[in-house]
Amino acid sequence: MLRTALPAAIFLFASPALAQDPHGGHGAHEQHPQEQPAPQQPPAHDHAAAAQGESESLMVDLVRTDWPIDQPRPGQGLLGAYPMSRDASGTAWQPDASEHGGLHAVAGDWMLMGHALFNGVYDWQDGPRGDEKAFLAGMIMGSARRDFAAGTLTLRAMLSPDPAMGAEGYPLLFAAGETADGVDTLIDRQHPHDLIMELSASYSHRLGASDSVFVYAGLPGEPAFGPPTFMHRMSAMDFPEAPISHHWLDSTHITFGVLTAGWVHENWKFEASRFRGREPDEHRTDIESGALDSTSARVSWNPSEHLSLQASWADVASPEALEPELDETRISVSGIYTREIFNGWWSATLAFANKDRSDGVALDAWLGEAALHPNENWTLFARAEAVETDELSGHGGPIESVQRVSLGVIRDWRIHEHAIIGIGAMAQQHFASDALEPTYGGDPQGAMGFVRLKVG
Numbered sequence: 001m002l003r004t005a006l007p008a009a010i011f012l013f014a015s016p017a018l019a020q021d022p023h024g025g026h027g028a029h030e031q032h033p034q035e036q037p038a039p040q041q042p043p044a045h046d047h048a049a050a051a052q053g054e055s056e057s058l059m060v061d062l063v064r065t066d067w068p069i070d071q072p073r074p075g076q077g078l079l080g081a082y083p084m085s086r087d088a089s090g091t092a093w094q095p096d097a098s099e100h101g102g103l104h105a106v107a108g109d110w111m112l113m114g115h116a117l118f119n120g121v122y123d124w125q126d127g128p129r130g131d132e133k134a135f136l137a138g139m140i141m142g143s144a145r146r147d148f149a150a151g152t153l154t155l156r157a158m159l160s161p162d163p164a165m166g167a168e169g170y171p172l173l174f175a176a177g178e179t180a181d182g183v184d185t186l187i188d189r190q191h192p193h194d195l196i197m198e199l200s201a202s203y204s205h206r207l208g209a210s211d212s213v214f215v216y217a218g219l220p221g222e223p224a225f226g227p228p229t230f231m232h233r234m235s236a237m238d239f240p241e242a243p244i245s246h247h248w249l250d251s252t253h254i255t256f257g258v259l260t261a262g263w264v265h266e267n268w269k270f271e272a273s274r275f276r277g278r279e280p281d282e283h284r285t286d287i288e289s290g291a292l293d294s295t296s297a298r299v300s301w302n303p304s305e306h307l308s309l310q311a312s313w314a315d316v317a318s319p320e321a322l323e324p325e326l327d328e329t330r331i332s333v334s335g336i337y338t339r340e341i342f343n344g345w346w347s348a349t350l351a352f353a354n355k356d357r358s359d360g361v362a363l364d365a366w367l368g369e370a371a372l373h374p375n376e377n378w379t380l381f382a383r384a385e386a387v388e389t390d391e392l393s394g395h396g397g398p399i400e401s402v403q404r405v406s407l408g409v410i411r412d413w414r415i416h417e418h419a420i421i422g423i424g425a426m427a428q429q430h431f432a433s434d435a436l437e438p439t440y441g442g443d444p445q446g447a448m449g450f451v452r453l454k455v456g
Helices: 004-017 048-052 054-064
Strands: 103-107 111-124 132-147 153-160 170-179 186-191 198-207 211-217 258-265 268-275 292-304 307-316 329-343 344-357 364-374 378-389 400-416 419-431 445-455
Touching: 111 170, 132 170, 170 378, 170 400, 170 419, 170 445, 378 419, 400 445
Parallel strands: none
Antiparallel strands: 103 111, 111 132, 111 445, 132 153, 153 198, 170 186, 198 211, 211 258, 258 268, 268 292, 292 307, 307 329, 329 344, 344 364, 364 378, 378 400, 400 419, 419 445
């Protein structure tokens, strides 16, 4: 069992995210869009967001019952009649109050969007199992969208510079999973992501004012499981590190073969996926293939513009290349709360996941994280995690409970209308189990300094 104190601490850390602030943040919407009165007559097709630039007017348009079904609504999401700010990684949802950035352009009937983020990081992990390394991480993402009479087609691609850091990735105490050489599991290191993180297409078809059906396919892509991937969550995207709970919550975000179908009804989404369960191999620049041998299902609900909830299940066939005989059943529940505060925003995520392996071993993971961006210059972020793992002493060893707390800050400068450079630092405190303390030298610390460039 995990230490009982830490899950309670994580809950207290993130619990404000699960309750509405009665006073609201500076400039925050106080009503859910469905509680606002709809206008009596539909506006001209192109005047909603473009003319007013107000998210409240846009959200009113999205929930109207008298909008013609043969016209796409201004600012509509990729999968249904909701604000586009709700769309996150894959087909996952985040709160409507989330930021929606990027460079936008129009080419004929297509709307194009792109953005990029790069972190140049110096990483130091203390203790006899620690290491030091400088590396580059990040992503470049682009999408092309075309609206039809009753549907929306979206093409999306995402690339990463991670393979340049080397097959062994970067030092990260308590992290484990995947392989650098096809022989040994990476332990106390975070594996690099593949060069091609996503090549996907989705099509949604409107059935009415509040209903739509959709399909999503990717090679690679992200099946319907877990919260949005950590690189796309507002509470996590400022961290230069990956969560140690990554292989419980969102390691399926790069899946070489996925097909998802779903139904959006008002603020609910029901979806299921067939996908290839095997995680990416040590060759980080290729496209892999294989049978769609795994299944997942997810229910998402956005009860207000500030809150996004999900519960998901997955039956994953042979995820680890070094233990091909082992399958996993995973469950995940999470909540994300985001709102405007001061002249910026605050976002928090609370998540739990369990993976039950076919050898009878069941392992839990908890995560609580938050980021505060009070103005355009500063961002503060914090994360607390606890995982049960049997990989830190070699696979099949005793199950140990370990925890980590991270705290960081970034100072940003806008150098262009569409570019921001920032300098940040983060400190980590690790808590090893009693059995692991001798090999880790007690409860080791870590730190990262980084320079960040955001374009979009």
